[in-house]
Amino acid sequence: MRIVKTRDYADMSRKAANIISAQIILKPDCVLGLATGSSPLGTYEQLVDWYRKGDLDFSGVTTINLDEYRGLDRKDPQSYYYFMHTNLFDRVNIDTARTNIPNGMELDEKKECDRYEKLISDLGGIDLQLLGIGHNGHIGFNEPCEIFEKETHCVNLTESTIEANQRFFETADQVPRQAYTMGIGTIMRAKKILLVASGEEKAEILKQAFYGTITPNVPASILQLHPDVTLVADKAALTGINHG
Numbered sequence: 001m002r003i004v005k006t007r008d009y010a011d012m013s014r015k016a017a018n019i020i021s022a023q024i025i026l027k028p029d030c031v032l033g034l035a036t037g038s039s040p041l042g043t044y045e046q047l048v049d050w051y052r053k054g055d056l057d058f059s060g061v062t063t064i065n066l067d068e069y070r071g072l073d074r075k076d077p078q079s080y081y082y083f084m085h086t087n088l089f090d091r092v093n094i095d096t097a098r099t100n101i102p103n104g105m106e107l108d109e110k111k112e113c114d115r116y117e118k119l120i121s122d123l124g125g126i127d128l129q130l131l132g133i134g135h136n137g138h139i140g141f142n143e144p145c146e147i148f149e150k151e152t153h154c155v156n157l158t159e160s161t162i163e164a165n166q167r168f169f170e171t172a173d174q175v176p177r178q179a180y181t182m183g184i185g186t187i188m189r190a191k192k193i194l195l196v197a198s199g200e201e202k203a204e205i206l207k208q209a210f211y212g213t214i215t216p217n218v219p220a221s222i223l224q225l226h227p228d229v230t231l232v233a234d235k236a237a238l239t240g241i242n243h244g
């Protein structure tokens with residue numbers, strides 16, 4: 001595991017965007033695994049900026065997102081579909097036919113999960129997977145539980161995640177209770193992983209995830225077993241980790 005310590009959120013975002021840019025430059029037809037949340041927002045902003053300056057070309061890139069709320073329409077401003085389009089896809093020259101997000105409106109769980117898992121395998125796997133981390137150690141929407149889920153599945157969100165994500169909705173009641181997410185196995189099959197984290201409220205969970213026991217109770221802890229993980233985090237998020 002590599003740890004890249006940054007000054008602050010803006011510095012974290014630029015460094016993470018640099019790593020994604022390098023991936024696109026080295027392999028213009030790469031498959032990028034993408035994430036939502038406030039952590040990667042600045043990274044997307046930076047990528048858009050470099051695209052506008054003519055330094056990045058997304059025309060050959062395929063994307064596959066980690067997760068989506070179940071039951072939210074694409075047009076819903078809280079859907080991850082909407083998030084990805086407004087923050088990245090509609091602002092760069094990506095072919096939207098090559099952007100993939102679980103279909104939250106497909107109520108047949110098995111059908112949707114099988115479709116998504118097959119899609120990733122047909123694409124030849126993920127070259128670089130971008131991740132944030134939840135306060136309880138979730139990655140994608142893999143919540144703490146008894147086992148590491150191998151494949152894309154439908155999850156019941158925990159109360160702490162519903163509470164954390166409530167800030168994007170008017171009331172907690174409006175936060176969907178379920179989501180489709182790539183499994184831990186799906187994420188672990190990505191060739192490279194880039195996790196971004198910012199702020200002292202992520203310090204304790206980062207310490208547990210990267211230096212604690214590997215357990216499905218802290219889903220991100222499995223990343224300790226991945227051969228190519230880069231953590232880009234600001235110094236506030238790294239206060240629990242004694243890193244240079």
Ligand code: GLP
Pocket residue numbers: 035036037038039040066067131132133134135138139140141161165
């Ligand atoms: C959500 C997403 C995760 C994300 C997490 C942390 O629940 N499903 O993919 O990593 O929140 O979000 P934030 O970056 O806003 O702290």
